[in-house]
Amino acid sequence: MRDSQKKPSVDSKQTKPRRFIFLLLDKFTMLSFAGAIEPLRIANRVAGRTLYTWKLAGENAAEAVCSNGAAFRLDMGLDEIERDDTVLVCGGVEVQAASTKPVLNWLRREARRGVTIGGLCTASYTVAKAGLLDGKRATIHWENQDSFLEEFEDVRLTKSVFVVDGNRLSTAGGTASIDLMLKLIAQDHGEDLANTVADQLIYSSIRTDQDTQRLSIPTRIGVRHPKLSQVIQMMEQNIEDPISPASLATDVGMSTRQLERLFRRYLNRSPKRYYMELRLQKARNLLMQTDMSVINVALACGFASPSHFSKCYRAHYATTPYRERGSQGSGSVRLSI
Template structure:
């Protein structure tokens, strides 16, 4: 069998060893991987075992995958005993989500906040205006601003910009796309505007980050 943990799938895919297979990677790496290797089906799960290929998202997902393989080969009781020795209370299923829910990540159950951030995360390339977000939520723009200030200590625009810049950071670090292309893909109207915002957020210019990774 051949397999990769997290970004290990990049090397296997580049060698043509994953063509036509289903794999998974860490959620931050998925967009870049899908763009570079269209011949491979990349999904957001904890791990995947496709014939004689295995992959997982990294971290504790590797333990979940190991326990699943042991259960298949040697039975559930042995897998349970090993999990107890590892103080791993339960083996998560393959299709389990990688990321915590928005409620957990934001530390709030406020439906306006959770739905607003969900809209932001699903509209990166063409950002929604505050008015558009408020309309979709059936709330006033002022109400949305108040909720963000109360729970996140910033404006909706600042949080939205943070989401888009984090996406840009991941793309610069893991892909070969041009800085201009990445700026546009993350909803910035110009490279100059993007570069200033990026440097304020990460204390490094996009071009410097790209050079450091080479």
């Protein structure tokens, strides 16, 4: 920002800077972490005073390595913090392995003291594993939603880019951290400052907690056809109990033959084939991200028997569900970004 530019008005009731503790899990995602810490730095700069401070924490108190191999020097270990601090847990790949007992116990201890705690990217898993999201609304990266739903039934999972529910925060990963931090800055010091920070970031479209993290179905499939989008939405919402093509066609006011022609024209596959691919994609996520047995994965994806599931899986992925599970290692959570 040029010196000649007018500083934004800062509406602040805070008597001291708000401090964030970034708990960096092993193999955390740099993008989500940077998207959270940079708005704080910029807020201080454009306000011309220290509104926010932060420390980097980790289990070993020395160094944390993110998923791209970059290492960060830590300021502290799992030490006791102040009650008015905000903890943001930064997750990434293999978050289950990174959610160790010391980390979970530290989060539970600080939560009992009333500390605000959030999970960035896959770290919503860590916060939920500590039991801190039970009965709360939360979000997590879309790729990890299926496995999260299977493990944490008491969490009200949404598809929002971020969620603030009381003193629990969560983001979907990627640039969603920026949206969350802009909201917190606006709450702390006013919309004027938050908008100025967004401008500094060249962030022209600020999302709210009402925005969903995935592209709309027409954008995702590259086709704008209302009835096709409606059918695909019904398919995605009914994986465990698949709906027959005839019923899908009836629900959108078409004949089964018309539905077949629609899928062939725009997606070059039958409705049955497309539905099967959706179910197998969910099955693969569950195999790679959870400890669910193969038979339970099969049932969760609408397959009546493990043998039929295995046959379909092998035809699509050229490997069996059992080999897929073995190649990934039980319980590891991957992330695409």
